[in-house]
Amino acid sequence: MLIVHNTLHRQHAGRHEMFRGRLVPCHESPDRLDHLLAELARRPVGEMVEPAAGHLDEALLAQVHSPRYLQFLAGAWDEWVALDPANAELDALPSVWPVRGFRADVLPTNFAARMGLFSFDAGTPLTAGSWAAARQGAACAIAAAQAVGSGRSRSAFALTRPPGHHAGPDFFGGYCFLNNAALAAQQLRQSGFERVAVLDVDYHHGNGTQTIFYGRGDVLTVSIHGDPMTEYPFYLGHADERGEGEGAGCNLNLPLPRGTGFADWRAALARGLDEVRRFGAQALVVALGVDTFEGDPISAFKLRSTDYLDIGRDLAAAGLPTVFTFEGGYAVAEVGINAVNVLEGFGA
Amino acid sequence: MLIVHNTLHRQHAGRHEMFRGRLVPCHESPDRLDHLLAELARRPVGEMVEPAAGHLDEALLAQVHSPRYLQFLAGAWDEWVALDPANAELDALPSVWPVRGFRADVLPTNFAARMGLFSFDAGTPLTAGSWAAARQGAACAIAAAQAVGSGRSRSAFALTRPPGHHAGPDFFGGYCFLNNAALAAQQLRQSGFERVAVLDVDYHHGNGTQTIFYGRGDVLTVSIHGDPMTEYPFYLGHADERGEGEGAGCNLNLPLPRGTGFADWRAALARGLDEVRRFGAQALVVALGVDTFEGDPISAFKLRSTDYLDIGRDLAAAGLPTVFTFEGGYAVAEVGINAVNVLEGFGA
Numbered sequence: 001m002l003i004v005h006n007t008l009h010r011q012h013a014g015r016h017e018m019f020r021g022r023l024v025p026c027h028e029s030p031d032r033l034d035h036l037l038a039e040l041a042r043r044p045v046g047e048m049v050e051p052a053a054g055h056l057d058e059a060l061l062a063q064v065h066s067p068r069y070l071q072f073l074a075g076a077w078d079e080w081v082a083l084d085p086a087n088a089e090l091d092a093l094p095s096v097w098p099v100r101g102f103r104a105d106v107l108p109t110n111f112a113a114r115m116g117l118f119s120f121d122a123g124t125p126l127t128a129g130s131w132a133a134a135r136q137g138a139a140c141a142i143a144a145a146q147a148v149g150s151g152r153s154r155s156a157f158a159l160t161r162p163p164g165h166h167a168g169p170d171f172f173g174g175y176c177f178l179n180n181a182a183l184a185a186q187q188l189r190q191s192g193f194e195r196v197a198v199l200d201v202d203y204h205h206g207n208g209t210q211t212i213f214y215g216r217g218d219v220l221t222v223s224i225h226g227d228p229m230t231e232y233p234f235y236l237g238h239a240d241e242r243g244e245g246e247g248a249g250c251n252l253n254l255p256l257p258r259g260t261g262f263a264d265w266r267a268a269l270a271r272g273l274d275e276v277r278r279f280g281a282q283a284l285v286v287a288l289g290v291d292t293f294e295g296d297p298i299s300a301f302k303l304r305s306t307d308y309l310d311i312g313r314d315l316a317a318a319g320l321p322t323v324f325t326f327e328g329g330y331a332v333a334e335v336g337i338n339a340v341n342v343l344e345g346f347g348a
Numbered sequence: 349m350l351i352v353h354n355t356l357h358r359q360h361a362g363r364h365e366m367f368r369g370r371l372v373p374c375h376e377s378p379d380r381l382d383h384l385l386a387e388l389a390r391r392p393v394g395e396m397v398e399p400a401a402g403h404l405d406e407a408l409l410a411q412v413h414s415p416r417y418l419q420f421l422a423g424a425w426d427e428w429v430a431l432d433p434a435n436a437e438l439d440a441l442p443s444v445w446p447v448r449g450f451r452a453d454v455l456p457t458n459f460a461a462r463m464g465l466f467s468f469d470a471g472t473p474l475t476a477g478s479w480a481a482a483r484q485g486a487a488c489a490i491a492a493a494q495a496v497g498s499g500r501s502r503s504a505f506a507l508t509r510p511p512g513h514h515a516g517p518d519f520f521g522g523y524c525f526l527n528n529a530a531l532a533a534q535q536l537r538q539s540g541f542e543r544v545a546v547l548d549v550d551y552h553h554g555n556g557t558q559t560i561f562y563g564r565g566d567v568l569t570v571s572i573h574g575d576p577m578t579e580y581p582f583y584l585g586h587a588d589e590r591g592e593g594e595g596a597g598c599n600l601n602l603p604l605p606r607g608t609g610f611a612d613w614r615a616a617l618a619r620g621l622d623e624v625r626r627f628g629a630q631a632l633v634v635a636l637g638v639d640t641f642e643g644d645p646i647s648a649f650k651l652r653s654t655d656y657l658d659i660g661r662d663l664a665a666a667g668l669p670t671v672f673t674f675e676g677g678y679a680v681a682e683v684g685i686n687a688v689n690v691l692e693g694f695g696a
């Protein structure tokens with residue numbers, strides 16, 4: 001297992017998010033990754049590397065995200081501070097957005113309007129270092145996929161935050177700006193794998209990844225998650241979403257009720273892996289969130305730490321070149337144990 | 349001029365709104381209407397009445413707003429407090445919403461998800477009394493239109509808050525929950541006027557009203573407002589939005605740049621009134637915001653208090669049965685003077 005590590009992740013550290021009508025401290029904190037690093041120091045499961053400094057495949061980025069979205073993200077912090085120097089002490093959060101019937105084809109010059117146009121929640125603070133951290137995270141995901149794509153490593157883990165699976169073609173949200181799992185899948189395609197699967201095991205539906213690939217037949221997206229009727233991100237993730245156009249049949253959602261324990265969860269994983277096999281995937285991306293853990297403060301499945309060893313084994317049994325991207329998990333002290341259990345169970 | 353007054357408006361008093369990334373005290377406050385009432389006491393321009401207690405034409409309401417939206421609003425406060433008794437001390441604000449590609453056909457059971465689905469900003473706090481105040485406001489608008497529709501009064505003013513022109517078929521925002529101007533127009537249609545025009549002179553584009561009537565040929569919507577490239581509510585209000593289907597040609601937007609003074613504004617009003625005449629409107633609804641005032645804290649036109657007398661005269665010259673609904677205006681001390689100037693200039 002090659003581990004590609006984002007050394008810039010601490011540059012993204014939000015202060016507050018809107019959560020159930022009030023501003024609260026951010027759940028998605030730098031500590032999460034530090035616990036993972038500490039656990040990897042105790043239980044080394046692979047070689048730790050960094051992506052080449054200062055390099056990011058912009059063309060690949062533009063195959064996953066729209067140019068106007070990337071341009072917005074690149075300049076957002078400077079625009080925010082230019083509005084008012086006092087903003088330097090505040091995170092930027094959206095507060096107005098285009099609902100049904102409103103236009104997204106005309107890009108307003110107003111900053112708040114663009115911020116709302118490119119987002120789906122007020123829980124994803126944009127800070128001075130968000131763009132640098134997110135870009136380096138994307139570089140980690142691409143580097144991990146290149147290592148697997150070139151055959152240099154059978155498996156790789158993009159150890160990064162902010163997470164990515166909620167970020168869509170032209171929207172951020174759910175603590176995510178750039179979709180690391182989608183970038184890894186796209187890189188695997190470019191490395192020559194003709195059919196690639198993304199399997200999202202985070203507690204929350206991978207709405208960004210689904211949206212990015214919904215019309216494509218070359219990338220299967222599978223997500224096991226809390227039922228969107230009750231669970232964030234709500235507006236996608238139902239079982240009847242199967243893809244469209246060339247992507248018809250190439251999306252599978254496996255929503256599960258709050259309180260689901262490992263036996264039922266593992267049965268869903270088996271079904272997801274069946275679909276990966278049926279699709280004929282030649283390579284696999286696992287969007288690895290560990291907020292399925294029973295102790296997670298914002299989620300409601302009942303997985304225990306030892307279960308993550310079995311998840312790793314089940315994933316390994318698929319027998320595919322595999323890239324992991326690190327997604328959610330907010331029981332900070334156990335994030336490291338649970339994530340490294342997956343990698344240890346996966347082996348190699 | 350008949351003045352139909354919402355005695356329940358004080359029940360809607362938001363504490364905070366999200367404004368440029370932070371929670372600030374609400375701009376849309378009960379004081380606004382109290383200043384208007386005080387000015388009307390000094391300069392009585394008509395008879396002051398209340399709508400019949402406890403009655404609201406639910407069928408008319410359902411012609412303007414979707415049943416599932418009305419059902420959400422009716423139960424929203426109780427749901428919010430049921431989530432956590434401590435919520436009784438907090439206003440409810442949306443924090444997650446469906447962006448492009450997300451579903452609105454499935455209604456989540458989660459309260460926050462539904463609140464976001466039915467809104468377009470985080471600046472419109474829903475409080476314990478919002479629904480009662482908004483319903484009574486709708487009753488005022490309908491009663492004003494009934495009085496004009498029956499010929500009992502040549503003109504009427506729905507003196508109410510929260511305002512309404514930003515509320516759409518199934519969304520709230522911009523301090524608005526129910527679209528009073530649209531309800532008045534719909535009532536005028538039912539009273540027998542075959543062609544009705546809504547003329548929106550608030551600083552902000554009447555995005556809710558436009559959306560409600562966009563596909564209809566029997567109601568013309570005209571709005572004079574700050575250019576949505578830079579001004580709230582941003583995502584609608586451009587000149588190329590002319591209506592669709594049966595409503596093609598029945599919407600006119602007249603965006604003006606920040607800093608516009610009365611001469612240019614009045615020329616736009618003349619153009620809007622030309623369109624009302626060309627359309628053959630038999631009755632007029634004026635969505636009367638006075639945030640075009642030079643002293644308004646959140647707007648950027650340069651109208652002076654005496655200009656509002658001319659606006660009233662220009663509107664009267666259209667010679668149509670007219671219903672006014674009260675919309676924005678946040679220079680609280682001058683709201684009464686400016687709004688009553690319009691009514692005085694209008695006369696009778």
Ligand SMILES: [Zn+2]
Pocket residue numbers: 202203204289291327328329
């Ligand atoms: Zn998650």
Ligand SMILES: [Zn+2]
Pocket residue numbers: 550551552637639675676677
């Ligand atoms: Zn306004």
